[in-house]
Amino acid sequence: MEQPQPVLVETVDLTKVYGDGEQVYALNKVNLRITAGELVAVMGPSGSGKSTLLNLLGALDTPTSGKVLVRGEDLAALRDKDRFRAKTVGFVFQLHNLIPTLTARENVEVPMMGYYSAAQRRARALELLAMVGLADRANHLPAQLSGGQRQRVAIARALANDPLIVLADEPTGNLDSQASLDLMRLIAELNRLKGTTFVVVTHDFAVARQTRRVLTMADGRIVREDLIGSPLEEDLKMWRYSGLGQRIYEGKLEELQMLGIKPKQQRAIRKLLELAEQP
Numbered sequence: 001m002e003q004p005q006p007v008l009v010e011t012v013d014l015t016k017v018y019g020d021g022e023q024v025y026a027l028n029k030v031n032l033r034i035t036a037g038e039l040v041a042v043m044g045p046s047g048s049g050k051s052t053l054l055n056l057l058g059a060l061d062t063p064t065s066g067k068v069l070v071r072g073e074d075l076a077a078l079r080d081k082d083r084f085r086a087k088t089v090g091f092v093f094q095l096h097n098l099i100p101t102l103t104a105r106e107n108v109e110v111p112m113m114g115y116y117s118a119a120q121r122r123a124r125a126l127e128l129l130a131m132v133g134l135a136d137r138a139n140h141l142p143a144q145l146s147g148g149q150r151q152r153v154a155i156a157r158a159l160a161n162d163p164l165i166v167l168a169d170e171p172t173g174n175l176d177s178q179a180s181l182d183l184m185r186l187i188a189e190l191n192r193l194k195g196t197t198f199v200v201v202t203h204d205f206a207v208a209r210q211t212r213r214v215l216t217m218a219d220g221r222i223v224r225e226d227l228i229g230s231p232l233e234e235d236l237k238m239w240r241y242s243g244l245g246q247r248i249y250e251g252k253l254e255e256l257q258m259l260g261i262k263p264k265q266q267r268a269i270r271k272l273l274e275l276a277e278q279p
C-alpha cells in the first residue's frame, strides 16, 4: 500500500474582503486541504476568487480573517516571507513576466540569486530548461520564443529553487488549445516525476482534465469538487461503454472472432477495462 501523503497546505475559514463601503467577499470562509504531491485544478467564472486564493496561498497577500497553514505553519506567523516565497513557492502567471532583455537561461536564474553560486545557477538553469524541453533555447530572448515556450521558461523559473508547491494562475490563458494541452501535460509530467505539488487555475476543461482534482469556485467559495482518473483511465472508461468495449467486457467471443480479435488480445483488453472499472 502507498503511504498517505501529508497535508501540505490547509486553509481555515480563509476570507478576503475588499472595499470599505461596498464590501466584496473575494474569498468567503474557504476550507481546503492540499496534499503533498497533488495536482489540482481550480476553475470558476471571472471574479469568483481564484486569483485571490492563489495569492493568499503564496503569501503574496494577507487574509482579512482565517488562515493558511503550510506544513502546519501559519503563514501569518512567518518571520521571513520573502524567503518563503523564494524557496517554498513557485509562481506562474498568465503573462509569463519574463525579463525581455535576459535570455531564457538568465531568466530561470533570477530566483536563484542569493541562494546559489553563479556556476550552480547556470547548471541548474540549463538542467531545468532541458526538463521543460527547451535545452536548445537557453540563449534565446523571450521575444524569440513562442507563447508556449515562454510559459515553459516561466515553469522552469518557478521550479528554480525546488519549491514544495507551484501556483499557476491561468498559465494557458494566452495559448491556443494545442499549446495549452501541451503545457498542462508538461505540468502533469513534472508533478509525477518531481513530486512537486501544483495548483493550476484554468478556464479550459481539456486542461483541467489532466489533473486529478478539480475545484470549482463561485462567489468566493469552493462550490464543487471533482475527482478525475488519469486521462488513460478516463479514456478506457469511455471505451468500455462503446459497442466494441462492451462486447469484449461481456466476453462475446464469436462476435469478436468475426472481427478478427484474437482470444489473447481479448483477454489483455478485458484486463485493462477491468482496471479502469476499479475505483
Ligand SMILES: Nc1ncnc2c1ncn2[C@@H]1O[C@H](COP(=O)(O)OP(=O)(O)O)[C@@H](O)[C@H]1O
Pocket (backbone or CB within 6 Å): 018, 019, 024, 025, 026, 044, 045, 046, 047, 048, 049, 050, 051, 052, 053
Ligand atoms: N485589489 C482588489 N481590490 C478590490 N477588489 C478586488 C481586488 N482584487 C480582487 N477584487 C475582487 O475580488 C473578487 C475576486 O477576484 P479574483 O480573485 O481576481 O477573481 P478571479 O481570479 O476568479 O477572476 C472580484 O469581485 C474582484 O473584483
Ligand SMILES: [Mg+2]
Pocket (backbone or CB within 6 Å): 050, 051, 052, 169
Ligand atoms: Mg484571476
